[in-house]
Amino acid sequence: MKPLYSVAQIRAVEQLVAATLEPGALMQRAGQAAANGVLALLAGQANRSVLLLAGPGNNGGDALEAAANLAGAGAGIDVAVIYLAGSALASAETAQALGRAHDAQVRFLDALPDSAPALVVDGLFGIGLARALDGAARVMVEALNALGWPVLALDVPSGLDADTGAIVGPDGVALRAGRTLAFIGNKIGLHTFEGRDVAGEVEVASLAIDAHYFPPASAELNQAALFANQLKPRANNSHKGSFGDVAIVGGARGMAGAAMLTARAALYSGAGRVLVAALDPGPAFDSVQPEIMFRDGATYPLGVGTLVMGPGMGGSALAMDMLARALPGAAALVLDADALNLIGASVDLQKRLGARTAPTILTPHPLEAARLLGISSLEVQRDRLAAARAIANRFNAIVVLKGSGSVIAAPGGAAVINTSGNPGLASAGTGDVLAGICGSLLAQGWPAREAALGAVWIHGTAADRLVSQGIGPIGLCASELPQAVRAVLNELVYGTAKNG
Numbered sequence: 001m002k003p004l005y006s007v008a009q010i011r012a013v014e015q016l017v018a019a020t021l022e023p024g025a026l027m028q029r030a031g032q033a034a035a036n037g038v039l040a041l042l043a044g045q046a047n048r049s050v051l052l053l054a055g056p057g058n059n060g061g062d063a064l065e066a067a068a069n070l071a072g073a074g075a076g077i078d079v080a081v082i083y084l085a086g087s088a089l090a091s092a093e094t095a096q097a098l099g100r101a102h103d104a105q106v107r108f109l110d111a112l113p114d115s116a117p118a119l120v121v122d123g124l125f126g127i128g129l130a131r132a133l134d135g136a137a138r139v140m141v142e143a144l145n146a147l148g149w150p151v152l153a154l155d156v157p158s159g160l161d162a163d164t165g166a167i168v169g170p171d172g173v174a175l176r177a178g179r180t181l182a183f184i185g186n187k188i189g190l191h192t193f194e195g196r197d198v199a200g201e202v203e204v205a206s207l208a209i210d211a212h213y214f215p216p217a218s219a220e221l222n223q224a225a226l227f228a229n230q231l232k233p234r235a236n237n238s239h240k241g242s243f244g245d246v247a248i249v250g251g252a253r254g255m256a257g258a259a260m261l262t263a264r265a266a267l268y269s270g271a272g273r274v275l276v277a278a279l280d281p282g283p284a285f286d287s288v289q290p291e292i293m294f295r296d297g298a299t300y301p302l303g304v305g306t307l308v309m310g311p312g313m314g315g316s317a318l319a320m321d322m323l324a325r326a327l328p329g330a331a332a333l334v335l336d337a338d339a340l341n342l343i344g345a346s347v348d349l350q351k352r353l354g355a356r357t358a359p360t361i362l363t364p365h366p367l368e369a370a371r372l373l374g375i376s377s378l379e380v381q382r383d384r385l386a387a388a389r390a391i392a393n394r395f396n397a398i399v400v401l402k403g404s405g406s407v408i409a410a411p412g413g414a415a416v417i418n419t420s421g422n423p424g425l426a427s428a429g430t431g432d433v434l435a436g437i438c439g440s441l442l443a444q445g446w447p448a449r450e451a452a453l454g455a456v457w458i459h460g461t462a463a464d465r466l467v468s469q470g471i472g473p474i475g476l477c478a479s480e481l482p483q484a485v486r487a488v489l490n491e492l493v494y495g496t497a498k499n500g
């Protein structure tokens with residue numbers, strides 16, 4: 001498990017452990033871990049200067065401890081500190097760390113140096129950030145963001161909400177770090193919304209705290225281990241019926257492409273048979289993908305198999321009617337795009353959705369999630385975990401709240417944050433591909449939660465693979481994803497890439 005903790009949980013662990021140790025012991029461990037991290041990053045670099053920013057609280061104390069350690073490390077490092085003490089009295093631990101930094105002959109500066117240090121260490125604010133950055137801290141952060149000097153953040157990048165991944169506002173700023181060294185435990189906000197961009201690569205320094213001090217995690221990071229029990233090699237004696245039927249309900253006039261992308265994704269992720277139940281008569285077949293079958297949506301039976309409803313479905317009376325018929329049925333459902341918007345606008349459809357017993361996955365982006373919850377997309381983004389959990393509980397379904405750091409939530413269950421994927425996915429049609437993978441895995445017998453976890457991980461990893469091959473992120477097309485999805489899935493099951 002790759003656990004994620006809330007700020008309240010980290011504080012509780014800290015209190016329990018601190019009571020068993022000498023005062024300042026945890027801060028000293030944090031300062032040592034930070035210094036070790038800096039030394040590792042400086043290895044082999046000619047520039048040996050490090051600038052540490054220390055704020056008024058214990059995060060500043062960590063930076064001051066790190067500065068004292070670096071100055072005393074005998075590694076030829078030029079250590080400078082900017083200490084923004086603020087008006088409140090420093091804690092006893094931070095005051096002690098300040099004394100150590102002075103004793104170690106660290107240079108104290110009033111302003112940013114003229115030339116770039118090898119590394120800036122951000123100890124301005126950690127989990128104690130209580131409001132938007134202002135005054136000298138804001139000026140400093142804005143200047144450093146403009147300069148682009150490499151930054152290692154201690155615990156949390158200053159300005160970021162460690163619970164939600166939002167930049168604390170209104171009109172807030174956060175220091176963009178290339179790396180973050182999280183103390184005690186990993187934090188939710190480093191991995192979703194603005195968090196991925198602001199925190200960069202995250203490492204955890206547990207400060208030698210024993211596992212029994214930790215409560216059950218409030219969330220975890222997605223990884224293949226969470227769905228590995230579904231990754232099974234295929235029996236020789238299998239046939240197309242062994243891997244399920246997926247019907248895409250969508251493709252209204254002018255939007256047939258969305259349904260085609262979903263259908264191809266379902267095919268390339270291993271469904272036995274894929275068809276499009278089209279809302280409007282479109283092409284009789286897909287000349288690029290002739291395996292895909294076409295049916296008239298108006299007469300298509302909606303009670304069996306796996307249905308992916310929504311891609312290019314539109315908001316017509318027929319679309320509404322098909323949803324009303326499918327929701328009470330026994331088919332496993334993936335609901336995306338227009339299907340979610342129709343449900344968001346209809347109390348009747350919401351009731352039908354909440355009453356379902358067959359497997360159901362909802363894949364809203366933040367605006368679709370906002371419509372389902374009757375709030376604004378800004379409110380959804382301000383707390384993505386809470387929004388995903390609220391939708392899962394209200395509609396008794398597995399939810400994928402999409403976006404950077406997609407959140408997968410189950411009713412009553414702990415949420416999972418996805419780490420794969422990149423901005424190459426920020427283009428039209430990639431969500432249709434995700435819905436197709438979800439449907440395909442459901443049709444192959446995966447339970448809904450594993451199907452959602454697997455689909456999101458595979459979708460993001462496919463995009464990462466394409467980017468590593470020079471395909472994107474700029475200009476990566478949704479239609480390029482399915483083949484990469486196939487390669488990633490085969491690699492997961494068989495260990496080596498097939499059909500690259």
Ligand SMILES: NC(=O)C1=CN([C@@H]2O[C@H](COP(=O)(O)OP(=O)(O)OC[C@H]3O[C@@H](n4cnc5c(N)ncnc54)[C@H](O)[C@@H]3O)[C@@H](O)[C@H]2O)[C@@H](O)CC1
Binds near residue numbers: 056088129132134137
């Ligand atoms: N107490 C301990 O033993 C340990 C603390 N740790 C460090 O301590 C941090 C938490 O320390 P704190 O609780 O002191 O919190 P912080 O150091 O994150 O910040 C709190 C201080 O900043 C002020 N403040 C908050 N928001 C502000 C803003 N926008 N503008 C100006 N001032 C603002 C507060 O009034 C307070 O003085 C963790 O993130 C971690 O880095 C770790 O070293 C682990 C051990």
Ligand SMILES: Nc1ncnc2c1ncn2[C@@H]1O[C@H](COP(=O)(O)OP(=O)(O)O)[C@@H](O)[C@H]1O
Binds near residue numbers: 403421424434
């Ligand atoms: N910046 C990003 N980083 C990672 N994943 C992203 C990013 N932007 C979009 N995605 C992913 O791409 C997909 C986009 O889906 P969606 O917004 O529904 O697009 P569309 O409806 O056009 O297909 C989702 O899976 C989302 O999580």
Ligand SMILES: [K+]
Binds near residue numbers: 059153154155
């Ligand atoms: K910090």
